[in-house]
Amino acid sequence: MAVVTDPPRVPTRPAPTRRRREPRGLVTTFVGYAVLVFFALVFLYPFVIQIGNALKTEPDAAANPLSPVPDPLDLTSFQRLFDGTSFPLWMGNSLLVTVLVTLGRVFLDSLAGYALARLRFRGRTGMFAAILAVMAVPGVVLLIPKFLVLNQIGIYDSYAGLIVPLLADAAGVFIMKQFFESIPASMEEAARVDGAGVFRTFWSVVLPMARPALITLTILSFQGSWNEFPHTLVAVQDPSLFTLPRGLADLVTGSLGSGTQYPLKLGAALLATIPVALIFVVFQRYFVRGANEGADKG
Template identity: 80%
Template sequence: MTTLADRPATPTRRGDRGPRTLATRFLGYAVLVFFSLVFLYPFVIQIGNSLKTEPDAATNPLSPIPDPLVLDGFVRIFTGTNFPLWLGNSVLVTVLATAGRVFFCSLAGYALARLRFRGRGGLFAAVIAVMAVPGVVLLIPKFLVLNQLGIYNSYTGLILPLLADAAGVFIMKQFFESIPVSVEEAARIDGAGIFRTYWSVVLPMAKPALITLTILSFQGSWNEFPHSLVSVQDPSLFTLPRGLADLVSGSLGKGTQYPLKLGAALLATIPVAIIFVVFQRHFVRDANEGADKT
């Protein structure tokens, strides 16, 4: 990198490269900065406007600086809406769904990767097939089954269907296949049972995949919207995305109340944003794994 950058300084026979390289870099940075603004400025506006008064937000929507700075929006989020309740529900759903997904998907992934049992091939084919089923066509079907089982409009209906997903099984299976079998064999020869081998020998080795799956499940269930739309109806069972959607569609009554809405959306974004910044490389890996699996 440095040699390339230094090149313009040293006179070479390709002397015309100097200004061109400079121009390229200038143009490159201009493009990068412009698009960084495009991708990040909406969040800046969101933060700024959530701290404004309503008239201020309406007259200066582009400005990131609140004048005057008020916490009215946030106060009303906690006093005038059911936000704390939605937050609690979201935490409950996310924790249980993530724990369930990580445990069940790694169990199934391990069985599909390592255990030899009748029907394994067919099961794996079924997992691949299920991954292709688009979520949006399941709206009515899910409602039907929850209704039929009598768990519509309950925590069970809200959480149980989120406890496993085919993509997680796939990720875990791929990972288990990539680690050497010799360690497990040694454990087995030492007389460890299958579950014990899985639990105390294989799982500790699968840490990277487990972290990836945890983050994926966390993000997925925290942001999950369509499922909560068709599984519950009672406002006391709303999760954050459902509550937010409800706020926007006019349950607030008078005025646009943008500072409040933007603030609520901001609070709903923060947990995933923190996870994203801390575990960034796992997100990046996931995007690339997505490239492999399809």
């Protein structure tokens, strides 16, 4: 199909707009900013509400849900979160899972991405096609299947079940392969001529050049595994193995004493959001790159 279907319409009248351009530009700018500010509020105010209400008493949160200012300031929800729930345990589990999964993904995805980009081995084309196919498999249809495998090989309800299935991801392999293909091969060839083995070349010549892609992959893996929810649902049922998202979901859907306890729940959700938020602010451009890489994977 042609991209430009309709040519720009030929104007029927001369351009009288030219004279009015200045005031119109001002109006446009004003309207533009008004729209931007309005949507910035739409996208950010829920977080303001979250922070404000996490610091309120329960009656205050119920009476003034829109106000960002707690009156009185009340930190008991956070206190109860740490004393009365398993929140610290969930946080520890999340940290463990996230660190191991991120390390695993960065290392294994780069290895595979490098092999697919550079090494000439039999079955490479087929392998890459298989990885592209795997990327199309939607996560939610894997819930029951994953449970079956974890159950069958005996790692259901263990740290291994929580971590090992997440250690490699097809999208990460794809990102790394694309990156390795974009850098020149001359350095590696020089190293190989000097007698360095394949792994040695990969480890000390190629990886140092791949810093931007490695950072992107680290951040995406961190964010993905920190936020991962459905997998924990079918990998563990022992509350001592819950990660933060699983614990939060349990907090909301389970019964938790009396009342709605919104300040407590909002506080828990807030603490779970902060690490990713910090990384997002610092490494924003890598997130943007990741989003656009992801766009391409389809």
